Amino acid sequence: MTKLKIGALSDERPVKLSIELPASVHRDLLAYAKAVASESGQPISDPGKLIAPMLARFMATDRGFAKLRRAVHSPEASKG
Secondary structure, eight states: OOOOSOOSOOOOOOOOOOOOOOHHHHHHHHHHHHHHHHHHSSOOSOGGGGHHHHHHHHHHTOHHHHHHHHHHHSHHHHHO
């Protein structure tokens, strides 16, 4: 079976956001939730809960974003 980038969902205190998704993205999200449920053996009652780990994974693997964050949080950046 293919290894998915999103695994088990962590249980953290959430911040509520309201978003609109294109219908095609929503269909893909539902399909992804089914794949995660199949792989983990646990049903996904709310596919929307996959959005946060997907965004986190995306940002964690975006090299340009990581470089920007390092530059912003570096000691030299805070001197100015």
